[in-house]
Amino acid sequence: MFFIDTIDLEGLGNRHYLAGGRETAVAVDPPRDFDQVLAAAARRGVRISHVVETHIHNDYVTGGLELARVTGAVYLVPAGARVSFARVPVADGDTVTVDSGLELRAVATPGHTPHHTSYVLREQGQPVAAFTGGSLLIGTVGRPDLVEPRLTEQLARAQHASAHRLAAELPDETAVLPTHGFGSFCSSAQAEGDATTIGKEKSGNAALTQDVDSFVVRLLAELEDVPAYYAHMGPANAAGPAPVDLTPPAVADADEIAARLAAGEWVVDLRNRVAFAEGHVAGSFNFEADGKIATYLAWLIPWGKPVTLLAESPEQLAAAQRELVRVGIDRPAAAATGTPREWVAEGDSLATFPRSTFAGLAEHGTDGIVVLDVRRDSERAAGHIAGSVHIPIHQLPKRLGEVPAGTVWVHCAGGMRAGIAASLLDAAGRDVVAVDDGFDAAQDAGLTVVTG
Structure with a gap:
């Protein structure tokens, strides 16, 4: 048997x-x-x-x-x-x-x-x-x-x-x-x-x-x-890969997090995209631990760039470490657990940005704003919002300068990639709204969806 x-x-x-x-x-x-x-x-x-x-x-x-x-x-x-x-x-x-x-x-x-x-x-x-x-x-x-x-x-x-x-x-x-x-x-x-x-x-x-x-x-x-x-x-x-090391990274306090950001390193917040939008360390990026963190973080980060992980709990941090070693991101430079209030110096403000839906976008209207689609080419060809700008999520870090001026309403197919993109835009100083919604709702909301 x-x-x-x-x-x-x-x-x-x-x-x-x-x-x-x-x-x-x-x-x-x-x-x-x-x-x-x-x-x-x-x-x-x-x-x-x-x-x-x-x-x-x-x-x-x-x-x-x-x-x-x-x-x-x-x-x-x-x-x-x-x-x-x-x-x-x-x-x-x-x-x-x-x-x-x-x-x-x-x-x-x-x-x-x-x-x-x-x-x-x-x-x-x-x-x-x-x-x-x-x-x-x-x-x-x-x-x-x-x-x-x-x-x-x-x-x-x-x-x-x-x-x-x-x-x-x-x-x-x-x-x-x-x-x-x-x-x-x-x-x-x-x-x-x-x-x-x-x-x-x-x-x-x-x-x-x-x-x-x-x-x-x-x-x-x-x-x-x-x-x-x-x-x-x-x-x-x-x-021949080396053995994995899943021991906890060195702990970073607020000053070290700020110093690493100032040095151009990546500081990645693992919390869900709703919590991130409500308050986060300015300049940090949001890659949800419960999403495809290994795929998208490894795809977007310049290879070899030091990364500091911010997590709600030691368990969330450990799970993310495990995901990342699978794609060769072996040792975070540092990490912190807790709340974003603990990750910034006393007296410093947290950064925020609004979230919305396709119905919210339709109600607002697309005049005077930028609608940014970060889905893959095949997804866009199957249907996209008329007049939207298209930059696939994996290309966005190198193409931020191509995003037209104005408030950016960014969407994907379901919300996860839009959350990543919104964090990249927010860190670059852009006014952004994360559309956290399924794309099927776009046409139902009255937005003009075209194919090709």
């Missing part, structure tokens, strides 16, 4: 797996903070005998190397991946025994990367699940443009071929268990549904329902900007 446990990291939109039998198990694409993997193994009463990577990841720092060291497991990495550490290279067709009657077979599935490898879990010789990493996802495939621009079309065609190989070699009932596709920007689209099989993908995945030329044209047309921090993930994983 076998088991498969799923470890879901919602912040990065990825899934990781522990699969095994009665005594031993294999960890698939483990995250940097792998204590959840160890806990899953302990609950099952199994030893982790193998750790496998489907590819050198571009969207997070792996915990595979350190997990293998800590557990004494065999570390399997695709043979085509160029790495600087000792590992067992895996080639197409290689098999390893996971437990009695349970084995893992490597299947070369290039496309997301040239060396990408999927792993088929077989019980008594019969396929029961395929760990597909960034190859075949739920309703889509991993994006092919993260390695080298000149290889993108070639890898897109390889994705099509790899999907067809999996579909041809595996029974329809085989579970498809990808790493990406649950919010990760490594996916060319986001998953619809929570689980899938080879049979379901045959009927609904464009890689399996379209001819290769049509598929490639569509896939390449739908690709959007790559998060800037991705450029640092692959090299970190190829070099």
Whole structure:
């Protein structure tokens, strides 16, 4: 009898797996903070005998190397991946025994990367699940443009071929268990549904329902900007990531927070966007701990810039640290917990800005103000407010000077990104109103929404 446990990291939109039998198990694409993997193994009463990577990841720092060291497991990495550490290279067709009657077979599935490898879990010789990493996802495939621009079309065609190989070699009932596709920007689209099989993908995945030329044209047309921090993930994983350090950062008082702001460092307030708008340290930025902090903070911050974290509680701070180490932001320069009143010198005022809705915007009217849309290109093309200015959130720090004069009403699709953008504009001295609302409400409020 076998088991498969799923470890879901919602912040990065990825899934990781522990699969095994009665005594031993294999960890698939483990995250940097792998204590959840160890806990899953302990609950099952199994030893982790193998750790496998489907590819050198571009969207997070792996915990595979350190997990293998800590557990004494065999570390399997695709043979085509160029790495600087000792590992067992895996080639197409290689098999390893996971437990009695349970084995893992490597299947070369290039496309997301040239060396990408999927792993088929077989019980008594019969396929029961395929760990597909960034190859075949739920309703889509991993994006092919993260390695080298000149290889993108070639890898897109390889994705099509790899999907067809999996579909041809595996029974329809085989579970498809990808790493990406649950919010990760490594996916060319986001998953619809929570689980899938080879049979379901045959009927609904464009890689399996379209001819290769049509598929490639569509896939390449739908690709959007790559998060800037991705450029640092692959090299970190190829070099061999260092162990994580999740001990609390040095405590910063009000004077140190002010000094770090004056030095041009980033001071990031982790509280929710409502609390931030009502009162915050002037010059600080708002990245909600409960949002996609790792993705958006790592995307926007100049890489290597010192960051100080401000949190409501030690628990909120610790959770944010954990999210950030997953993308290589290892040690905050400093941190403080409590309330914003404690983070400024006595007698200093807190900064504030108003919030509103699309109904509030419609009531105010768009004459004499700037409506700033910080959504992605595809979101805007599907519908946007007539006359609005468009700067995607990840471009805003470098394009603040392009925002026209006047009070800025900034919106996204739901409010989180608008909150980030409002904090950036507020820190730059702009008068801003954060539209904290779902974009579906714009047209209902009477605003003119156009497409294209």
